[in-house]
Amino acid sequence: MGTLLDIQELRTYFFLPGYAVRAVDGISFTVQEGETLGIVGESGCGKSQTSMSIMRLVPDPPGKIIQGSINFEGRDLLKISEEEMRSVRGNDISMIFQEPMTSLNPVLTIGFQIAEVLMLHRGLSLLEAQKEAASLLSMVGISDSEERLKEYPFQLSGGLRQRVMIAIAMACQPKLLIADEPTTALDVTIQAQILRLIRKLQDERNMATMFITHDLAVIANFTQRVIVMYAGVIVEDSPVLSLFRKPLHPYSQGLLGSIPVLNEAKRTDQGQRRHLYTIPGSLPDPKRFPKGCRFASRCPKAMKQCWEAEPELVEVEDGRKVRCFLYSPEVRTNPTVSSPEVLAQFGGKTWKAEVQRREKAAKQ
């Protein structure tokens, strides 16, 4: 497996009168060929702007990519001309947006919109393109595709529209598919169908996928590696199984602790209703991030140094990176703070139980 996408120190800011919003604030990661990468994080943490930066679709003004490189198959996408970029967008990288209705043209038929892409990017003739469009629709599971081609976007249900979007995204056989909340607006069973469809296409074509979502169930089921973002930066980068078993960053731990887990006892032995763990507070204002760790004001494990300097994203074990002082060598060797080994024992669900135990103990 080779590296398909290599992003280094990307910064995308929005310049508004009097201040700048640091939407993406120095992120680096890679995507391997055929890999499925998930990106999670609270609303506003910069997930969408990361993908918009890769597509070079950041609304400018007020947005601007001010630093970094985005290497795709050895080419820096930030250095190529707009014309070359258009060809990358059509042929190599496709994106599915959250709300399919706004990204389809309401006055053109579905058939025309798919055929247009095929003619433009694959150089097919009108006739060939129409034929191919029909076969794309049946590939994404739309029956009577010939008929559907004549319909307009408003005539389709949300699930069908999202399938059409996928068909268009697939039309050029991209090497990377970016799906930004592809199923949030859809019903549970339709969501499952769409996700299964993306996975099937991915297997068949060895296509890499970036899944942006705040749904941890989708992450758990459909990705191999996960990037957890917080306030414009990556705080953890890890294989999915290790993340769920043993989240390292306190924010990841909080995130995993705040979702209900199936089949967990709902009441304590005393008959008290169990509560979910919650992360106190909210995201810092992206206009002026505090000095030090951006999570410090909400972090149950914050130490003095967390308020003074910002931790780096470093590899702490095989294939796992985390941005947190708890995992720095000094802290690891300093017995006065809780060691990460101790904290890490409480991975996933057991960690959650541990938090509950501690909270209860603190109350008494």
Add this chain to the structure above:
Amino acid sequence: MNQPQKETILKVQRLKKYFPVKAGAFSTKNLILKAVDEVSFDMYRGETLGLVGESGCGKTTIGRCVARLYQPDEGRIYLHPQQSIVETVDLLDLERLSLVEELEQTRIGGVVTKKGLADLQKKITNLKTQADEAAKTTDLLSMDTRALKEARKSVQMIFQDPWASLNPHMIVKDIIGEGPKEYGIQRGMNLDRWVMELLDRVGLPAAAANRYPHEFSGGQRQRICIARALALTPQLVVCDEPVSALDVSIQAQVLNLLISLQEDFGLTFLFIAHDLSVVEFISDRMMVMYLGRAVETSNSEQLYGNPRHPYTQSLLSAVPVADPEYKSEEILLEGDVPSPVNPPSGCTFHTRCRYKTEICTQVRPILEKDKNGHKIACHNPPND
């Protein structure tokens, strides 16, 4: 067993809600959409009943009927039902419904005199009046307007969209105080104090009282909605997807809030959501719906551990669970949900069911007791 008797706070019987819909964009012909088609269930004081099912299966419609925002076409919704009344009314209703059936049959058969039809019609009307009269003290659907206004205080609703369900031109204090004001309780100083208490209870600062909804985040708005729903000290709250629009961490805060309010005020929740982990977490019992009908009810652990109805089995297997090590065997649901305007005959699930037999296409299964305390509506319940 010496357990205290569960107190039934709400009893819904044979609830139907139909909507007239146009046959096509330019058609003048009206068709009937059976959004809720003969659904019955009980709710016990202090419990949470979770309502799940695919989009369009009628969850919101049931919630809105219970909160009396919709006028159902048929059925009873008893608040604090009394056994004797329920029984009396039931007999009358069942008799009437069988006559209605008969009426339909003779209309189709066409071998009846005009007078015969009129007599039957009159009998039906009589039975309806009689039953309504008997039910009128506890049935939300046959109460007179004054009694209903009183009863409505006890049933409140929280809506899915915290952005759309608050009037943008009103400050929070007035939004929360609107209900109490209308009912003429807690006037003047008292009302202010009550609003402050509610704000405090849902975790909002007192300063929030004089602000407008747009100044709050999604999670905070949902708290305002919850405070508004609690302002009339209801006993039952219909929560229609209260956390679906919220971020994971805020979702957890709102769920915790609902749980503590439930414990403190002894509230009963009808909880609608499409996130199955969330419903399972908050519910004591669950009801699964398909195309306007209830197909399975059971306590929530049992539902997940051992779903019994073929539809429930495939629904649960299709939905991703936030645990990469949880492997459910996916049972594919073929095709789309059929149109509720023209639902399949017999068991409405037969077009997608692996266990379908002849009878399924002809006879509508009724919800009855199955293994492990589940109730399912199925002719051929699959083996474990």
